[in-house]
Amino acid sequence: MSSKPERLIDEKGLRLDGRKPDELRPIKIEVGVLANADGSAYIEQGKNKILAAVYGPKELHPKHLALPDRMVLRCRYHMAPFSVQERKSPAPSRREIELSKVIREALEPAIFLEYYPRTATDVFIEVLQADGGTRCASITVASLALADAGIPMRDLVAACSVGKVDGTIVLDLMDVEDKVGEADLPLAYMPNLDAITLLQMDGNLTPEEFEKAVSLAIEGCKKIYNMQREALKARYVSVKEVEE
Ligand code: ADP
Numbered sequence: 001m002s003s004k005p006e007r008l009i010d011e012k013g014l015r016l017d018g019r020k021p022d023e024l025r026p027i028k029i030e031v032g033v034l035a036n037a038d039g040s041a042y043i044e045q046g047k048n049k050i051l052a053a054v055y056g057p058k059e060l061h062p063k064h065l066a067l068p069d070r071m072v073l074r075c076r077y078h079m080a081p082f083s084v085q086e087r088k089s090p091a092p093s094r095r096e097i098e099l100s101k102v103i104r105e106a107l108e109p110a111i112f113l114e115y116y117p118r119t120a121t122d123v124f125i126e127v128l129q130a131d132g133g134t135r136c137a138s139i140t141v142a143s144l145a146l147a148d149a150g151i152p153m154r155d156l157v158a159a160c161s162v163g164k165v166d167g168t169i170v171l172d173l174m175d176v177e178d179k180v181g182e183a184d185l186p187l188a189y190m191p192n193l194d195a196i197t198l199l200q201m202d203g204n205l206t207p208e209e210f211e212k213a214v215s216l217a218i219e220g221c222k223k224i225y226n227m228q229r230e231a232l233k234a235r236y237v238s239v240k241e242v243e244e
Contacts (some may be wrong), residue, residue, distance in 0.1 A: 004176075006147065028044040032059070032235045034053050040054065042141065047175075048132070053124045054123050056121030071113045102198060103135060126179070127140070154192075158190075159221060161187065
């Protein structure tokens with residue numbers, strides 16, 4: 001666990017990793033990284049390293065869980081035992097069960113679930129290294145893995161968190177800011193549809209701060225969305241090259 005620093009923003013207004021308040025961590029995205037899954041993607045966001053793999057749509061067993069009018073989306077968010085400083089038990093924790101649910105709910109509005117009645121699609125998310133904001137990075141990478149699996153989508157979902165540290169509204173909190181800061185607000189957004197699919201908040205913000213935070217998070221999501229699109233395009237270029 002990181003020890004509590006005295007301050008999270010220095011006299012120049014910069015954060016512990018040198019970022020400005022409205023700056024995202026460096027992001028690297030790759031689509032189509034696993035040969036055996038129907039779709040996959042990998043993201044590094046700061047020190048976060050997360051893999052997502054998708055299987056489906058496929059027949060759902062046991063059959064009584066199938067829905068007559070739509071596909072069932074199943075999501076499993078899992079943190080590897082070596083993803084944090086103290087070994088994490090590989091068994092699913094309450095937190096992972098909750099995050100699996102909120103990630104699924106953030107992705108569902110983007111998918112044409114009604115196109116595949118009586119089927120299921122599985123999304124597996126493995127956090128290999130965690131440093132704050134893993135639910136958001138997981139949504140970003142899972143939506144790319146779904147697109148890579150060829151699942152028809154209304155839009156990609158991009159996500160990032162925003163919060164308040166040392167009285168300042170900051171974008172894309174890393175672990176220590178998340179833990180020590182005054183507030184943390186993860187947000188997922190579909191830029192083309194201008195729709196928010198996840199909004200959670202931990203801590204306190206005034207109504208003005210809340211509005212500022214949400215606008216900043218949306219701006220962050222728009223930047224991430226552009227990176228998602230570039231990563232998807234790069235995937236298609238490489239597939240085409242292999243075919244030629
Ligand atoms: P998020 O990753 O979406 O911000 P949380 O706010 O619950 O979700 O967690 C914040 C951060 O706390 C995680 O990104 C991770 O770095 C750290 N963390 C979560 N679970 C553990 C754990 N079991 N042991 C150590 N650190 C953890």
